[in-house]
Amino acid sequence: MPLLTTAKAAEEAGVGRETLRFYEREGLIEKPIRGNSGYRQYPPETIARVRFIRRAKELGFTLNEIKDLLDLSDPPNAECAQFRAHAKSKIEDIRSKIGKLRKVERALSSLVDTCERSGTPRKCPILDALED
Amino acid sequence: MPLLTTAKAAEEAGVGRETLRFYEREGLIEKPIRGNSGYRQYPPETIARVRFIRRAKELGFTLNEIKDLLDLSDPPNAECAQFRAHAKSKIEDIRSKIGKLRKVERALSSLVDTCERSGTPRKCPILDALED
DNA sequence: CTTGACCTTGTAGTATACTACAGGGTGTAG
DNA sequence: CTACACCCTGTAGTATACTACAAGGTCAAG
DSSP: OOOOOOHHHHHHHHHOOOHHHHHHHTSSOOOOEETTTOOOOOOOOHHHHHHHHHHHHHHHHOOOHHHHHHHHHHHHHOHHHHHHHHHHHHHHHHHHHHHHHHHHHHHHHHHHHHHTTTTSSSSOOHHTTTTT | OBBHHHHHHHHTTSSSSSHHHHHHHHTSSSOOEOOOTEEBBHHHHHHHHHHHHHHHHTOOOOOOHHHHHHHHHOOOOOOHHHHHHHHHHHHHHHHHHHHHHHHHHHHHHHHHHHTTOOOOOOSSSHHTTTTT
């Protein structure tokens, strides 16, 4: 059974029913086909897409950024060179984000270390983590 | 000259004047001392803190999460064991975030690779990047 | 063939994080 | 001592991302 009703699709994707409608309005997912009654019928691809959106949001991407990311794979990617440039800049953004997160992680680890050695830190390593 | 007026502090920190007032209201930064005229006078530590807030926000942390992160270093961290547990759970969160970002990065890289080899991808690797 | 769980639409409300006034005081340069 | 740029407060508006109705239609069970 590939097609799901709103309630089931929402549950499968891990979001609220209204969120699906909201994503539809915002163009983040395709408009689902409708049955005779006008009820929405969601295909599994849309569920996968919504799951991705949910997780990407947890990673701190905005809906616009997520749309961008998703558009990199499905649309008429006419110009390969243009696509590559776009994708590569996204990759750079993500790498820089990873690098900064690692710095915060290291700062927190150093706080835990200091604490385990019963020393009181002189200066906060967290603030320094994201300096230029 | 350690103390800065609102406009200068905002410029130094890379935010708007009103944002400093907002962060003050929300308890994200200390209330600055005031001159005779009632004008705010920001110390450099506050500027550093606001810079951290700005960058952490770019990494996808909410203001509440950032407050939490900052509270891990400056407050009366009475119970070391409790502090360690809290910090370690934050570290785990960040590590998991880094792992997921790496998956998205790899998915994008594979899209670029496919494109460079002039092949059209059968299935979108981005959607799969954040599956369970 | 009624009941109740589901669906539809449009619209309004919430939380987060600012951002922009209005109305008034301050401080310094010429 | 008058501009004018800056500061103050309180309040209202914006963008993002939902979330919750209200009013009504659909459908499957008993």
